Amino acid sequence: MKKTLLVLSFGAFAITSLAGGIVHNTNQSASFIRMPARDASLGLDGVYYNPAGLTQLKDGFHLSLNNQYITQTRKIYTNFPGLNRDGFEGNVVAPLFPSVYAAYKTGKLAFSLGFNPIGGGGSALFEDGLPSFEMQVAGIPGSLSNAGIQTTKYSFDTEFEGRSVFYGVQAGASYQVNEVLSVSLGLRYVMLNNSYKGHLSDIMINPVFSALNYTGEMVSAPVFFGELSGYLGNVSANLGAVGSSLQPVLDGGGGNVPLSNGTSAGLTAQEVATLQGTIAALGGDPSNMTIAEAQGFFVAASAGYAANSQAMAGNAAATRDKEVDAAQSGTGIVPIIGVNLKFERFNIGLKYEHKASIKVKNSTKVDDVGLYPDKAEVPSDLPAMFTAGIGFDATEKLKVSAGLHYYFDKNA
Known part of the structure; x- marks a missing residue:
């Protein structure tokens, strides 16, 4: 998701009664x-x-x-x-x-x-x-x-x-x-x-965002942005936790092991499949990644979602x-x-x-x-x-x- 930040503001407005400069009036007599x-x-x-x-x-x-x-x-x-x-x-x-x-x-x-x-x-x-x-x-x-x-x-x-x-x-x-x-x-x-x-x-x-059950009905913009910020924050936290969970593998010397061969570094086959599926869902290519590269991918993705969460919080305030x-x-x-x-x-x-x-x-x-x-x-x-x-x-x-x-x- 691209980061989208909105800024809403009032502009100053000046009133001039009749013709003249941007300030001067010239109708100074009946x-x-x-x-x-x-x-x-x-x-x-x-x-x-x-x-x-x-x-x-x-x-x-x-x-x-x-x-x-x-x-x-x-x-x-x-x-x-x-x-x-x-x-x-x-x-x-x-x-x-x-x-x-x-x-x-x-x-x-x-x-x-x-x-x-x-x-x-x-x-x-x-x-x-x-x-x-x-x-x-x-x-x-x-x-x-x-x-x-x-x-x-x-x-x-x-x-x-x-x-x-x-x-x-x-x-x-x-x-x-x-x-x-x-x-x-x-x-x-x-x-x-x-x-x-x-x-x-x-x-x-009227956003359509199934993850939060928004189906195109008119809703409050600040409420939507607030909930979206919370959702993205949770995704960021979860991705960060996945990255942290790989640290023991790296500490044990398995950082350079291909992710596809992660079972040789102590990961279960289910864990390897889940990691590969998540990376692919986020737009990455897990086929040639090492476990260390996979960890870096999750850390970077977590930071990106955190930034988007902050942007949506800003949108909630702006609207x-x-x-x-x-x-x-x-x-x-x-x-x-x-x-x-x-x-x-x-x-x-x-x-x-x-x-x-x-x-x-x-x-x-x-x-x-x-x-x-x-x-x-x-x-x-x-x-x-x-x-x-x-x-x-x-x-x-x-x-x-x-x-x-x-x-x-x-x-x-």
């Missing part, structure tokens, strides 16, 4: 629904999109409160062979997606504050788990069949819910250098919160019910610089947000998969981002806008 290209905005949502453009506001205090109710259906498809399904569906819900902006403009200066979900902002519930979960279970029948135990089916119960949000609180100052050029400088304090909750349980398979209930939190600082160029009929906004180096700390209630050790810290950086936008007043009633976003995701 006006985004009407005009997604906000990067040259001269309105109050410029606190986020184009802070240097705030110098174009009228003097005085300005306040904006927004909220978006966001729902999405996430569908994940896979062509991984052997799965019971090729599609997995999750529902994303973000009932609160607020954007709060305030600015005070006086002369050539503008001071601003902002609060919004910079990244994430929702939860995703996959009632049938994720492909990465089922892939691990789906491999069990093939692995067992390759090891000589015919198995064709599997079943299990799973569910996964992930939540992720990067809240940002920012402050900045903008200055109008001249009629065309304005610049800005700001800082954003980022608060990251993730949570992962799910389970993978009741793994069932037991798994649960995870963990949260992560961390903070970071993002410096923000901006430039705005205002011309008669068009406006250009430029912004660069630096990378935020963030380490999140685990707060774990249950971690059967060993991925979220309690109080451990792991990096979860917020990548840098560059945006450029242009707004053109084609007529008094028509404005054309375009934007470009570049996310430095590979450097995070």
